[in-house]
Amino acid sequence: MIRFKVNGNEKTFDGDPDMPLLWYLRDVAQLTGTKFGCGMALCGACTVHQNGAAIRSCSTAMKEISGAEITTIEGIAPMHPVQEAWMEIRVPQCGYCQTGQIMQAIALLKENKNPSDQDIDTAMAGNLCRCGTYQRIRAAIHQAAKHQAAKETA
Amino acid sequence: MKLIENVSAHVSRRGFLQGALASGVFVLSARFVSEPLWAAEGEAAAAPFEPSLWMSIASDGTVTIVAHRSEMGCGSRTALPLVVADELDADWSKVKIEQAIGDPKYGEQDTDGSHSVRGSFDLMRQVGATGRVMLISAAAAQWGVSPKDCTTEPHFVVHRGSGRKLGYGDVAAAAAKLPVPKKEDVPLKARSEWRYIGKERNSLFDLPEIVTGKAIFGMDATMPGMVYASVEHPPVLGQKIKSYDDKATLKVPGVQKTMTIAAFKPPHMFQPLGGVAVIADNTYAAFKGRKSLKIEWDSSPHSVYNSAPFRKTLEATSRQPGKVVRNVGDVDAAFAQSVKTGGKIIEAEYYTPHLAHASMEPPVAVAEYRNGKVLAFAPTQNPQAVQETIAGVLGIKKEDVTCHVTLLGGGFGRKSKPDQVAEAAVLSKQLGKPVKVVWSREDDIQFDYFHSVAAMYMKAAVGPDGKPTAWLQRTVYPPINSTFDTAARYADDEMGLGWNNLPYDIPNHRAENGPADYHVRIGWLRSVANIYHAFAINSFADELAKAANQDSVQYLLDLIGPPRIVSLDLKGDDAEENKDYPLDTARLRRVVEMAAENSGWSKRAMHLGKGHGLGIAAHRSFLTYVATVVEVEVDSKGQVHIPNVWTAVDAGTIVSPDNIRNQFEGAAVFGTSLALFGEITATNGVIDQSNFHDYQITRMNRAPRHIDVQIVKSEAPPAGVGEPGLPPFAPALYNAVFAATGKRVRELPLSKTKLV
Numbered sequence: 001m002i003r004f005k006v007n008g009n010e011k012t013f014d015g016d017p018d019m020p021l022l023w024y025l026r027d028v029a030q031l032t033g034t035k036f037g038c039g040m041a042l043c044g045a046c047t048v049h050q051n052g053a054a055i056r057s058c059s060t061a062m063k064e065i066s067g068a069e070i071t072t073i074e075g076i077a078p079m080h081p082v083q084e085a086w087m088e089i090r091v092p093q094c095g096y097c098q099t100g101q102i103m104q105a106i107a108l109l110k111e112n113k114n115p116s117d118q119d120i121d122t123a124m125a126g127n128l129c130r131c132g133t134y135q136r137i138r139a140a141i142h143q144a145a146k147h148q149a150a151k152e153t154a
Numbered sequence: 155m156k157l158i159e160n161v162s163a164h165v166s167r168r169g170f171l172q173g174a175l176a177s178g179v180f181v182l183s184a185r186f187v188s189e190p191l192w193a194a195e196g197e198a199a200a201a202p203f204e205p206s207l208w209m210s211i212a213s214d215g216t217v218t219i220v221a222h223r224s225e226m227g228c229g230s231r232t233a234l235p236l237v238v239a240d241e242l243d244a245d246w247s248k249v250k251i252e253q254a255i256g257d258p259k260y261g262e263q264d265t266d267g268s269h270s271v272r273g274s275f276d277l278m279r280q281v282g283a284t285g286r287v288m289l290i291s292a293a294a295a296q297w298g299v300s301p302k303d304c305t306t307e308p309h310f311v312v313h314r315g316s317g318r319k320l321g322y323g324d325v326a327a328a329a330a331k332l333p334v335p336k337k338e339d340v341p342l343k344a345r346s347e348w349r350y351i352g353k354e355r356n357s358l359f360d361l362p363e364i365v366t367g368k369a370i371f372g373m374d375a376t377m378p379g380m381v382y383a384s385v386e387h388p389p390v391l392g393q394k395i396k397s398y399d400d401k402a403t404l405k406v407p408g409v410q411k412t413m414t415i416a417a418f419k420p421p422h423m424f425q426p427l428g429g430v431a432v433i434a435d436n437t438y439a440a441f442k443g444r445k446s447l448k449i450e451w452d453s454s455p456h457s458v459y460n461s462a463p464f465r466k467t468l469e470a471t472s473r474q475p476g477k478v479v480r481n482v483g484d485v486d487a488a489f490a491q492s493v494k495t496g497g498k499i500i501e502a503e504y505y506t507p508h509l510a511h512a513s514m515e516p517p518v519a520v521a522e523y524r525n526g527k528v529l530a531f532a533p534t535q536n537p538q539a540v541q542e543t544i545a546g547v548l549g550i551k552k553e554d555v556t557c558h559v560t561l562l563g564g565g566f567g568r569k570s571k572p573d574q575v576a577e578a579a580v581l582s583k584q585l586g587k588p589v590k591v592v593w594s595r596e597d598d599i600q601f602d603y604f605h606s607v608a609a610m611y612m613k614a615a616v617g618p619d620g621k622p623t624a625w626l627q628r629t630v631y632p633p634i635n636s637t638f639d640t641a642a643r644y645a646d647d648e649m650g651l652g653w654n655n656l657p658y659d660i661p662n663h664r665a666e667n668g669p670a671d672y673h674v675r676i677g678w679l680r681s682v683a684n685i686y687h688a689f690a691i692n693s694f695a696d697e698l699a700k701a702a703n704q705d706s707v708q709y710l711l712d713l714i715g716p717p718r719i720v721s722l723d724l725k726g727d728d729a730e731e732n733k734d735y736p737l738d739t740a741r742l743r744r745v746v747e748m749a750a751e752n753s754g755w756s757k758r759a760m761h762l763g764k765g766h767g768l769g770i771a772a773h774r775s776f777l778t779y780v781a782t783v784v785e786v787e788v789d790s791k792g793q794v795h796i797p798n799v800w801t802a803v804d805a806g807t808i809v810s811p812d813n814i815r816n817q818f819e820g821a822a823v824f825g826t827s828l829a830l831f832g833e834i835t836a837t838n839g840v841i842d843q844s845n846f847h848d849y850q851i852t853r854m855n856r857a858p859r860h861i862d863v864q865i866v867k868s869e870a871p872p873a874g875v876g877e878p879g880l881p882p883f884a885p886a887l888y889n890a891v892f893a894a895t896g897k898r899v900r901e902l903p904l905s906k907t908k909l910v
Contacts, residue, residue: 095563
């Protein structure tokens with residue numbers, strides 16, 4: 001029996017311990033905001049937080065999350081400054097990868113409150129967007145950094 | 155063959171213009187008059203006002219507008235309802251969008267060919283304006299005044315004289331009882347009165363749901379009691395199962411059983427490929443179970459497919475005379491004359507590989523078969539093709555297939571083909587419960603309807619001024635029609651995609667197409683044949699410019715020649731479309747000039763450092779004129795960086811400028827993927843690539859650093875925006891690489907060529 005938390009709620013799992021967290025979230029917990037894109041940690045669509053750090057849930061087995069605190073997009077209280085910035089810059093096209101992008105961006109801004117373009121490129125290089133919204137993602141992360149700074153000084 | 159009818163509707167990109175405009179308005183009128191609901195006196199207060207198939211107004215003022223096109227990221231689902239709302243004079247915050255199921259009553263619904271707005275713009279205006287006239291009439295009657303003395307402001311009818319107002323919700327029930335006005339009695343707004351069309355503040359309707367993870371894509375659709383399925387497809391097109399062993403599979407926790415899906419009957423069209431399905435409690439178990447399946451496949455004629463020798467065959471064909479698709483003057487005589495007079499003959503060959511769509515959401519669908527009927531939820535560009543395909547495969551009536559359209563996690567043409575939805579329906583019929591079929595990324599890349607591999611041969615005779623007196627172009631590739639006709643070897647609609655409409659001012663010109671066999675499923679990918687056609691044409695134009703030692707922009711403008719309507723010899727739909735959208739070189743020149751100016755071409759070109767270069771390309775596709783300037787930096791390791799892209803777009807009348815900028819920014823990134831990395835190859839009929847490690851998509855750190863999109867202000871009829879940004883990108887980039895390095899690369903992708 002694996003015990004862990006998802007979005008603050010206690011959970012247990014006694015299925016296949018090799019099952020990736022992604023499929024637990026999507027098929028078992030019905031939290032479908034986390035997306036399947038590649039299954040090999042190559043695209044970042046499945047990004048969630050494990051104890052606050054961004055991980056690829058498609059390549060994280062259930063046996064690896066024992067005792068962990070998992071946060072998915074559903075556990076982010078809207079509107080987070082990153083989501084606000086995504087709305088203002090009107091980042092999404094199809095939107096499928098964007099929850100993963102947002103989770104990655106939130107984790108980045110937690111570590112680095114004022115990232116440079118270079119920092120953003122490095123942090124976001126694992127998150128693919130086939131529609132090609134990278135320019136807007138970069139702009140939205142800068143904007144979110146400003147929002148966060150404003151909130152903290154307020 | 156019903157499927158073929160559907161296919162020809164698909165291929166006919168212009169079909170909707172006439173078909174739906176005529177039939178749509180007719181349906182709208184018929185519905186107004188005949189719908190018994192409207193006449194039900196007692197229910198009038200509760201009955202919603204439904205002036206058409208397309209919208210209703212509830213008594214609380216909520217306006218519901220039907221989106222009959224799919225949302226895959228291009229903005230169609232928002233844009234068309236915005237047009238209705240504008241003419242209705244509705245308050246957008248009180249508008250809800252209802253996604254249409256697949257149904258011919260909406261006209262053609264295939265969201266492809268960049269034709270959603272241009273195909274439905276007039277109809278959507280008419281729908282909204284009709285509603286507005288009826289609301290005004292109802293309010294005027296209530297006030298006892300003439301409708302002529304009334305006007306509207308968002309969501310209110312206003313009496314001009316007294317300033318009295320009635321909310322749309324308050325008069326909706328009364329309006330519903332009125333006869334539908336004739337089209338000639340329905341005035342459309344003047345452009346200056348538009349509140350939404352062409353305005354900056356428009357944003358995607360689904361934006362809040364997308365950023366909070368609540369948006370429902372196909373991957374997120376569920377049905378009560380459903381099981382999950384993953385299908386092992388035949389590695390080579392056309393292979394069938396000889397035998398299989400599922401003992402190990404059945405031991406995987408969560409696996410329920412395995413089932414076979416029959417292979418398609420040629421032509422493959424949108425039918426399932428066939429194979430072995432693993433049915434499981436969840437997606438993971440289905441994927442895992444597949445890994446231990448042991449399947450013996452029979453042989454297929456397509457196992458001869460090897461990309462390297464196939465390329466040689468295509469190239470050999472491109473050197474032979476082909477089928478003439480456009481002829482101006484006498485190319486052969488001009489070549490002979492040039493040789494006789496010591497003129498210069500320039501030849502070049504270009505090659506572009508197969509591409510996979512690789513939308514972030516792989517193909518997926520949920521379907522339930524019950525009592526001879528199918529209910530499906532799918533991320534499809536074409537819900538009517540879902541109906542047709544499932545009806546064909548299961549032998550039921552298409553009216554008995556209900557297809558709900560979810561959001562699409564990207565489409566790019568792949569999701570016009572609903573083979574995975576048919577798989578879900580076939581499995582559900584066998585199992586007696588709803589089935590969700592999930593394709594892995596490997597399935598997606600290996601079993602795509604691939605963008606075609608292509609070879610182009612170009613030849614020009616150049617006069618003393620460096621300008622061509624004759625221009626021959628020949629293109630060869632397995633045609634898309636091979637998906638619908640196993641005997642098809644020549645291109646068809648692809649000719650209109652940047653080949654039979656060269657916009658250059660050259661006295662002698664011939665365009666040809668050569669035959670090719672297919673060995674994989676060929677399909678439409680964002681901008682389709684324009685990709686290779688624009689690559690060859692714009693690369694060759696730049697080669698001629700450089701051979702003449704002339705500036706690329708000025709040379710391109712000279713090639714395009716004076717402002718004029720280009721005379722084209724078109725047939726069928728293309729000819730019809732050309733009446734409303736003639737090929738106007740003034741518009742093409744203008745985007746070239748704009749892109750060059752925005753890039754600071756003349757100054758920048760002089761001041762670029764070592765390893766930097768600028769390139770330009772211009773192409774009209776889907777009736778939109780686009781020019782793109784790309785700046786590259788080739789570093790000491792030969793890696794290409796893209797600091798800047800400037801694109802100028804003339805798409806005629808536009809609905810949402812910011813969405814258009816987003817589309818063209820995205821096209822530059824999609825273009826970077828195919829220019830730098832994109833290549834699908836086959837060995838013995840099996841696709842060599844499988845996931846994002848060997849079929850690379852541009853990541854943020856390789857994408858253009860800055861993309862500038864300028865939109866020409868235009869009152870011309872609306873044209874396409876989803877696809878036209880793509881064709882000029884790769885040739886502009888390659889022309890920039892030449893400027894930076896002196897290396898002329900004539901094949902995609904660039905990663906195959908060492909630049910230093």
